[in-house]
Amino acid sequence: MRVAVTYLDGEEWRDGVVAHAASGLRVIPEADTTGLPRLDGVITGGFTDHHVHLQLVDIAPLAGSALGRVVDLGGDPSVLSELRIVEGVEVLFAGAFLTPRGGYPSDRSWAPAGSVREIADEDAAERAIVEMKESGAVRIKVASNRAAGPVFSDTLLRAIVSIAASHRIPIVAHAEGPGEAQRVVRLGAERLAHAPFSERLTDAEISGQAASAAWISTLAVHADEAYGIAIDNVRRFRSAGGTVLYGTDLGNGPMPVGLNPREIGALREAGLDDADLLQCLAPVDPTTAGSHPLFYPGATPDTADPLLARLLTPADLEA
DSSP: OEEEEEEEOSSSEEEEEEEEETTEEEEEETOOOTTOOEEEEEEEOOEEEEEEOGGGSOOGGGTTSSEEEEEEOSSOHHHHTTOSEETTEEEEEOOSEEEOTTOTTTTOTTSOTTOEEEOOSHHHHHHHHHHHHHHTOSSEEEEEETTSSOOOOHHHHHHHHHHHHHTTOOEEEEEESTTHHHHHHHTTOOEESSOOOSSOOOHHHHHHHHHHOEEEOOGGGOOHHHHHHHHHHHHHHHHTTOEEEOOOOBBSBSOOSSOOHHHHHHHHHTTOOHHHHHHHHOOOOTTSTTOOOEEEETOOTTSOOGGGOEEOOHHHHHO
16 A cells, blocks of 8 residues: 655655555655655654763653653763664664763762762873763763752863864753853853753843754753743744753653653743644654654644644554
């Protein structure tokens, strides 16, 4: 069975064909759709959660979820390097947190063994970054939590950013406490692991952040004042042209192992519509071998609500 379909290749909506092959359902790009029935709805690949901690959850529910890719931002690199594909979901990771001696989360009981490297100087930073890269890490995670202990000096943090850049691996920073979000971005962090929640940034600061860094949302892990601050910051950051990436901090308290409706709801509260949400969710290309296409019944590219997406089934081709 073959049907014509409109699908998102990760960047643009295109026309193609869905075929039922021996290996499963496959989206075929640039195929001839002449005379074929058309699927009533649209297709994307599985979504990306840009902030998870796989060692803190039961990963079995990833199978059959709407996720196609996850990015682990803090765990034992020797464990994470064995999890390149989990239940059909691509796993990218940063490896261990880099933090000063005694810094967050070195004293946290939830931090898995091997998930923290305490960095005293540039030599230790070089060793740790090489270790993470050789394990397969695609990010370096820096902890800069002034609310929970010491943070790197400007000099050492700038050196860490420079060392990581020399290895062509970007920095994602956990920034918490007054001034930390501004400081880590000023010193070269390209991504914040959490949308700023410790303080309301000024409009000028928001504009500077929008031009310099991307924010991973993680809005739903907050409550009360921190939630309101984060929502307001994201709303203005997005209006200033900033890049917001969907992330849940999976493992930080009870939440679904899959798409998180509370995070989607928080992003909507911050002013993002369906098209914005798909950008944040960064769906994988459904034409990629091994991907599991998501189906949005009855939807168009303008009305593809992520919460209505489900795995495409052979029965959908016969409807």
